[in-house]
Amino acid sequence: MDIETSPLAQPFPEMPAINGxxxxxxxxxxxxxxxxxxxxxxxxxxxxxxxxxxxxxxxxxxxxxxxxxxxxxxxxxxxxxxxxxxxxxxxxxxxxxxxxxxxxxxxxxxxxxxxxxxxxxxxxxxxxxxxxxxxxxxxxxxxxxxxxxxxxxxxxxxxxxxxxxxxxxxxxxxxxxxxxxxxxxxxxxxxxxxxxxxxxxxxxxxxxxxxxxxxxxxxxxxxxxxxxxxxxxxxxxxxxxxxxxxxxxxxxxxxxxxxxxxxxxxxxxxxxxxxxxDGEGASKFISVRVTGAVSDESARRIGLSIANSPLVKTAIAGEDANWGRVVMAVGKAGEPANRDTLSIAFGGVWAARGGVPVEDYDEAPVAKHLQGDAIDLAVDLGMGDGHAEVWTCDLTHGYISINADYRS
Amino acid sequence: MDIETSPLAQPFPEMPAINGxxxxxxxxxxxxxxxxxxxxxxxxxxxxxxxxxxxxxxxxxxxxxxxxxxxxxxxxxxxxxxxxxxxxxxxxxxxxxxxxxxxxxxxxxxxxxxxxxxxxxxxxxxxxxxxxxxxxxxxxxxxxxxxxxxxxxxxxxxxxxxxxxxxxxxxxxxxxxxxxxxxxxxxxxxxxxxxxxxxxxxxxxxxxxxxxxxxxxxxxxxxxxxxxxxxxxxxxxxxxxxxxxxxxxxxxxxxxxxxxxxxxxxxxxxxxxxxxxDGEGASKFISVRVTGAVSDESARRIGLSIANSPLVKTAIAGEDANWGRVVMAVGKAGEPANRDTLSIAFGGVWAARGGVPVEDYDEAPVAKHLQGDAIDLAVDLGMGDGHAEVWTCDLTHGYISINADYRS
The missing domain is CATH 3.60.70.12 (L-amino peptidase D-ALA esterase/amidase)
Incomplete structure (x- = not known):
């Protein structure tokens, strides 16, 4: 199997020798x-x-x-x-x-x-x-x-x-x-x-x-x-x-x-x-910033629930600002959340605020943001001061290809 | 998007009217x-x-x-x-x-x-x-x-x-x-x-x-x-x-x-x-039977950790009896497990018993089993009497295709 270098690869940096x-x-x-x-x-x-x-x-x-x-x-x-x-x-x-x-x-x-x-x-x-x-x-x-x-x-x-x-x-x-x-x-x-x-x-x-x-x-x-x-x-x-x-x-x-x-x-x-x-099959680097949670640890868990959701990751692979799936991932995290105070943004543009879609939500800049390879997803729970940032990549056909025949 | 009928579909059964x-x-x-x-x-x-x-x-x-x-x-x-x-x-x-x-x-x-x-x-x-x-x-x-x-x-x-x-x-x-x-x-x-x-x-x-x-x-x-x-x-x-x-x-x-x-x-x-x-993209129906856990609930959680593992699901999609990934999924479940009493079987054939690969493990019948569309995966933890059965499907390119552009 030929694996191409990740499109998100970074060149190896200059690094000094360490004494000892x-x-x-x-x-x-x-x-x-x-x-x-x-x-x-x-x-x-x-x-x-x-x-x-x-x-x-x-x-x-x-x-x-x-x-x-x-x-x-x-x-x-x-x-x-x-x-x-x-x-x-x-x-x-x-x-x-x-x-x-x-x-x-x-x-x-x-x-x-x-x-x-x-x-x-x-x-x-x-x-x-x-x-x-x-x-x-x-x-x-x-x-x-x-x-x-x-x-x-x-x-x-x-x-x-x-x-x-x-x-x-x-x-x-x-x-x-x-x-x-x-x-x-x-x-x-x-x-x-x-x-x-x-x-x-x-x-x-x-x-x-x-x-x-x-x-x-x-x-x-x-x-x-x-x-x-x-x-x-x-x-x-x-x-x-x-x-x-x-x-x-x-x-x-x-x-x-x-x-x-x-x-x-x-x-x-x-x-x-x-x-x-270098996530297997990754085409986009995703930062998930969670604020307004009841604690930092709660924010981290919610962030990981989003970052681990196959539906969120495939939506981003498809360059689809499907914030409904983010709601789903927040809801399933097992952490305190309130549907009516939840806000979600892609690339700094709020798609939903306080539990409802933003009235004059302009999807054009969001669509452009999603076409890039560095995606910012922000979730505010509107409940407390807890915050965290987690990082993941999208879920693509490449992941399936790599893992359906790794051992052989 | 044209979605084909799941290969695992079953015909709609004869069903009587219900009075009321x-x-x-x-x-x-x-x-x-x-x-x-x-x-x-x-x-x-x-x-x-x-x-x-x-x-x-x-x-x-x-x-x-x-x-x-x-x-x-x-x-x-x-x-x-x-x-x-x-x-x-x-x-x-x-x-x-x-x-x-x-x-x-x-x-x-x-x-x-x-x-x-x-x-x-x-x-x-x-x-x-x-x-x-x-x-x-x-x-x-x-x-x-x-x-x-x-x-x-x-x-x-x-x-x-x-x-x-x-x-x-x-x-x-x-x-x-x-x-x-x-x-x-x-x-x-x-x-x-x-x-x-x-x-x-x-x-x-x-x-x-x-x-x-x-x-x-x-x-x-x-x-x-x-x-x-x-x-x-x-x-x-x-x-x-x-x-x-x-x-x-x-x-x-x-x-x-x-x-x-x-x-x-x-x-x-x-x-x-x-x-x-009808799991999105499913090509194989997978039964995960867990025995020997410390409780039924623990067995269910371990079964779900296996059934939710993208690496296990892609291995089965690739018809690969990669039981090492099953070990991984057992280990990450957060439930009591002991590497040295763990046994894993595909299609009734034990690949690993008591923490080590089976010496005369014959992969031929397992490979044949994995080519079918009904996969049996058994895990015995060797710890107690807890048991459970969970069901899932494999993770394929079809899942990615369906979910990367569902909304649009």
């Missing part, structure tokens, strides 16, 4: 393909780590182990296998992960628990241990590479490599944040078929890095959806090498904490939106 | 079409009524009024408008409904509150009162018609008319149940864009009829999904004329209560499944 981070890629041939599918990131001693994972009740071995490894708060390496998720593979899957952790730790001279492993791809096929062994051996001695090569190597059904960059001033010291991410389907909040990694030279205590990542996640990865489907392997990890010369950020009172938190949220938002831009 | 029920249809021309779109069912005095409605927070006026009307427990008439849902139309929508209730009640010589009204079609456009007035005048004096004509007149995007018949013995007396239903998209539990009506000559007390309908709903209408979208107008009403000569069924102790309950559930299941068979 070395990237390498190699061919493990987890699938019958000729591309790098094994990524190895070496992290200098003293690197803090934080992570968020899928909430699936059937999470992969990698996710279960990652959760445990996080407790120590430090990391020395990241391995990402692409093409095989190693999920739902029983004890054989666990053995493969342990083998990788041991092999990398011996190569680096660190503890196995400091080696984080992620895998993405088909579920239910154990990761082939022989290919993993040869692949790890090759990647340990490979030449360092750049961000784009690593972003490409962690990809599966992605149609473009995804990276983002941010920076923050901690006092007089500028710290850099670089991130790569993969994912294009099985995307829903509570994470996605999404593997994302953020690297920074900032010096951040692990516990506080975890708090900041949780906050960022709530406003970014938890606000995107492609198909409402949630993978068993979703993972976002943040690594802070601490190579930058500023006092450690250990809490909100530390100088620069706010700036670093803002930069982390920015880069997470950018990475999350890139996943939506 | 008279059907009539007419052209109100709610849309620019030349077909009957106004249905009037006259019910003899003494008819009990029960109903279940959408759980949307933005329910239509008809739904709000219907909920109130039910309290009296009796009905004399049903009016169904097709082509305009009259939802999200503010006070003008309410006026149109009141006008219809008044006009019909004057024609029949009953109270306005005994006239139940449903509307289905586009959201956000007030039901045109002049067309409703002329349509009601025409339908009041139309010649009685049969079930199939009524089933066709209540339809919107349906590709075939849907009816079902059941009967039960109450002592020596045979009672008949006839039902018609419409709906093909925006179908999800907590009801659907679904209007369903069941008529019986049995004599059933309104409160008990409501209890039986609630029970039946939980096992039938609440177990189907096409796209997870929930309409603002979903309604199922059951009318019992009491013309049959048996002692009134007023509770579980009444003779024949069990038999009537079973017949009611049977007809509801048949009607619900017909809606799935």
């Amino acid at each position: 981070v070395t990237l390498r890629v190699a061919r493990a041939r987890y699938k019958d393909w000729d591309r790098c599918d094994l990524t190895f990131v070496a992290l200098d001693e003293g690197t803090s780590v934080a992570g968020v994972f899928t909430q699936s009740a059937c999470a992969s071995t990698e996710v279960e182990m990652g959760r445990k490894q996080l407790k120590a708060g430090t990391a020395r390496a990241l391995i990402v296998n692409a093409g095989n998720s190693n999920a739902f593979t029983g004890h054989r899957g666990a053995e493969a992960v342990e083998q990788i952790m041991t092999q990398v730790s011996e190569g680096l001279g660190c503890a196995p628990d400091e080696v984080f492993v992620s895998s993405t791809g088909v579920i239910g096929v154990p990761l082939p241990k022989d290919r993993a062994r040869e692949g790890v051996a090759a990647v340990l001695s490979a030449r360092p590479c750049g961000w784009e090569d690593a972003a490409a190597a962690i990809s599966t059904t992605d149609t473009f490599a995804k990276g983002a960059h941010a920076s923050a001033m901690i006092g007089d010291t500028r710290v850099e944040l670089c991130g790569i991410i993969k994912g294009s389907g099985m995307i829903a909040p509570d994470m996605a078929t999404m593997l994302g990694y953020i690297f920074t030279d900032a010096d951040v205590a692990p516990e506080f890095l975890q708090e900041l990542l949780n906050n960022a996640n709530a406003q970014t990865y938890s606000c995107i959806t492609v198909d409402g489907d949630t993978s068993t392997s979703d993972t976002v990890l943040a690594f802070a090498t601490g190579k930058s010369a500023h006092p450690r950020i250990a809490g909100w009172d530390s100088p620069g904490a706010d700036a670093f938190a803002a930069a982390l949220t920015d880069i997470c938002r950018e990475l999350a939106q890139l996943v939506v831009r | 029920v008279t059907l009539r249809v007419a052209r109100a021309r709610y849309k620019d079409w030349d077909r009957c779109d106004l249905t009037f069912v006259a019910l003899d005095e003494g008819t009990s009524v029960a109903g279940v409605f959408t759980q949307s927070a933005c329910a239509s006026t008809e739904v709000e009024m219907g909920r109130k009307q039910l309290k009296a427990g009796t009905a004399r008439a049903l009016i169904v408008n097709a082509g305009n849902s009259n939802a999200f139309t503010g006070h003008r929508g309410a006026e149109a409904v009141e006008q219809i209730m008044t006009q019909v009640s004057e024609g029949l010589g009953c109270a306005p509150d005994e006239v139940f009204v449903s509307s289905t079609g586009v959201i956000g456009v007030p039901l045109p009162k002049d067309r409703a007035r002329e349509g009601v005048a025409a339908v009041l004096s139309a010649r009685p018609c049969g079930w199939e004509d009524a089933a066709a007149a209540i339809s919107t995007t349906d590709t075939f008319a849907k009816g079902a018949h059941a009967s039960a013995m109450i002592g020596d007396t045979r009672v008949e149940l006839c039902g018609i239903i419409k709906g093909s998209g925006m179908i999800a539990p907590d009801m659907a864009t679904m209007l369903g009506y069941i008529f019986t000559d049995a004599d059933v007390a309104p409160e008990f009829l409501q209890e039986l309908l609630n029970n039946a709903n939980a096992q039938t209408y609440s177990c189907i999904t096409v796209d997870g979208d929930t309409s603002t107008s979903d309604t199922v009403l059951a009318f019992a004329t009491g013309k049959s000569a048996h002692p009134r069924i007023a509770g579980w102790d009444s003779p024949g209560a069990d038999a009537f309950a079973a017949a009611l559930t049977d007809i509801c299941r048949e009607l619900a499944q017909l809606v799935v068979r």
